[in-house]
Amino acid sequence: MSGNKPKRAGYAEIASHYRQQIADGTLAPGDELPSMREVMAAFNVSITTANRAFKMLKSEGLTAPKPGVGTVVVDQPRIATTASARLQRIQRTGKAYGPKEKSVDHTAELRSVGDPTLASHLELEIHDEVVVRTRTFVRDGKRTVFAVSCINMRALADVPELLSTEPFGQFWQEVYKARTGRTVTKSPERRGARLAYDYELQALQIDVVPGTPVPVLVLVNTFSDEDGPLEVWEDVYAPGLWQVDSE
Template sequence: MSGNKPKRTGYADIASHYRKLIADGELAPGQEMPPMSEVCKKFKVSITTANRAYRLLKSEGLTVPKPGVGTVVAEQPGVASSASARLKRIERTGQPYGHGEKSVDHTAALRSIDDPVLVEQLGVDFRDEVVVRTRTFVRDGKRTVFAVSCIHMRALGDVPELLSTEPFGQFWQEVYKARTGKTVTKSPERRSARLAKDYELEALRIDVEPGTPVPVLVVVNTFSDDEGPIEVWEDVWAAGLWQVDTE
């Protein structure tokens, strides 16, 4: 009986590795990328595979050639992170933000919800109140992602800070888990495209004529504890960005 063969490292795996390092700031803008020979040795791949990975990063606008040096990280790489990527970044580095990144325009309020999709996702009744937190992520001065979190009211008793507009500095679920001893899990990301709403265009500073259709990528994550869904996090992505893959 033959055993399972170990998975071979492909060019996409190598590109994903360096994409994460760029997003985390471990490879900063202007910094030289590792030489091809080092990549080949590290991942045990051929020069053809390593070169293909580097070409992919270049095509995504994450790296650029620099005469006399080699390949360097682009000055303003067009990369943004989803909720999943941010969670994994904290696990890897302890940092909620990537290089040159911050969040602005934080809001927090109680709102009744009448969106049937959100009602189902969060497991509440029509027009129930939930905590709604919004913020916009900015990287190197460019607005990249408008994020909306709809949080079940049962979390508010343990984490009253949810109604504060001050950033947590970590994911609020970490505070919730520490105070309750509960486990919070994440469902697979759901991705779709739709036209941006007016307030999303304003948050992302997308200046177009009124009524102009602007397509956006929407990434949704649902987080649950042992009682059911506790947060639905929706990211609305500005056009022209590459997502850091984490799944």
């Protein structure tokens, strides 16, 4: 346990610590949490405080008691993390994926901007070109999120690999920042719902009769550097999934 934790933590801080470990994959489904006695010693708290922290994790559906074992992390087949939580995990651990997760069907190409909203977010004119990268996240064999990144063309000068379909192995902006020395900031995540497009249903392998309206949850993040908007990242969630932050 890290020695820089508060001398005496509250139950919410303790719950946040293990919640983060679960989100990062440090604690995977089936893993056992430390015993109540170990938590009490590590955080210098009473059994009442430790018990309240464990109850909070249980109420959130993250853990469950297992007879003869203790408290274990449970699988969450209907949960998919937000883009913000994904980036936080990468920054903390360097891991591009969560437990039992991978990405497939990577694409990269130049396209002209036809969406006025996207053009506005990137401060471009209609029909200006952008780099469009797509991938589909899969967890435990199930497709969860279709992700689309629309990146300002000026990034190509420093990161020409953006037009390769090969995954970076890290967030591409880390490469951009290392090569340019620039700082990239993220706007607050925007969340909404709309009907899925046919290509999104195909990417998520949602089998419906053509023309059937399928509502989906959509999360949008915009990243900028000192020259203005750099990337708009849109996540489209498969129907039936919840999204959660890791904090």
